[in-house]
Amino acid sequence: SQTIHQWPATLVQPVGSPLSLECTVEGTSNPNLYWYRQAAGRGLQLLFYSVGIGQISSEVPQNLSASRPQDRQFILSSKKLLLSDSGFYLCAWILNTEAFFGQGTRLTVV
Amino acid sequence: GQQVMQIPQYQHVQEGEDFTTYCNSSTTLSNIQWYKQRPGGHPVFLIQLVKSGEVKKQKRLTFQFGEAKKNSSLHITATQTTDVGTYFCAGTGGTDSWGKLQFGAGTQVVVTP
Numbered sequence: 001s002q003t004i005h006q007w008p009a010t011l012v013q014p015v016g017s018p019l020s021l022e023c024t025v026e027g028t029s030n031p032n033l034y035w036y037r038q039a040a041g042r043g044l045q046l047l048f049y050s051v052g053i054g055q056i057s058s059e060v061p062q063n064l065s066a067s068r069p070q071d072r073q074f075i076l077s078s079k080k081l082l083l084s085d086s087g088f089y090l091c092a093w094i095l096n097t098e099a100f101f102g103q104g105t106r107l108t109v110v
Numbered sequence: 111g112q113q114v115m116q117i118p119q120y121q122h123v124q125e126g127e128d129f130t131t132y133c134n135s136s137t138t139l140s141n142i143q144w145y146k147q148r149p150g151g152h153p154v155f156l157i158q159l160v161k162s163g164e165v166k167k168q169k170r171l172t173f174q175f176g177e178a179k180k181n182s183s184l185h186i187t188a189t190q191t192t193d194v195g196t197y198f199c200a201g202t203g204g205t206d207s208w209g210k211l212q213f214g215a216g217t218q219v220v221v222t223p
Binding site for chain 1: 116140141143145152153154155158198200202210211212213214215216
């Protein structure tokens with residue numbers, strides 16, 4: 001069966017530090033992968049999506065970037081975190097238009 | 111670009127009451143989906159509607175897709191405390207937005223006994 005893994009679950013980082021969040025899927029090939037961010041009490045903001053290795057589309061200009069080095073691996077990065085980067089980051093895999101979410105990473109930038 | 115809007119943003123319901131949350135898109139959607147996110151959790155898929163005017167039911171939940179495929183609603187009857195959470199609609203649009211699932215801001219539901 002298909003599963004999606006995301007880590008870490010929680011993260012506290014100082015302003016200006018780098019970030020790397022990883023997401024991997026199992027049980028499928030060539031998945032469409034997405035990164036969403038959810039601010040406290042808010043909706044889901046689409047950050048990046050990828051339809052294949054090395055193919056990244058950015059939805060919102062910001063100091064975040066994404067990479068897809070392998071078919072089933074999707075990474076969200078930042079060189080220097082801002083306070084406004086705090087939030088709940090969700091990786092999602094979409095199969096036949098239905099989204100399956102990872103458990104999420106709760107990031108607090110201090 | 112495509113925008114998906116949801117109202118109300120917040121819904122306070124007495125246990126046993128009914129309520130409806132609405133979803134509107136700025137563009138025609140290929141399909142509409144509904145997700146539920148429990149407090150502290152991640153969104154979980156509930157249902158997908160594809161056809162114009164489609165109505166689907168899941169126990170006390172009734173989902174409807176508008177005739178023009180630009181709006182949708184979720185109606186919950188006899189609300190229970192287990193219905194607490196945030197309900198999101200999400201849609202994909204025309205060919206230029208294939209694969210991009212855009213979420214509404216969600217309706218946060220609080221149920222009081």
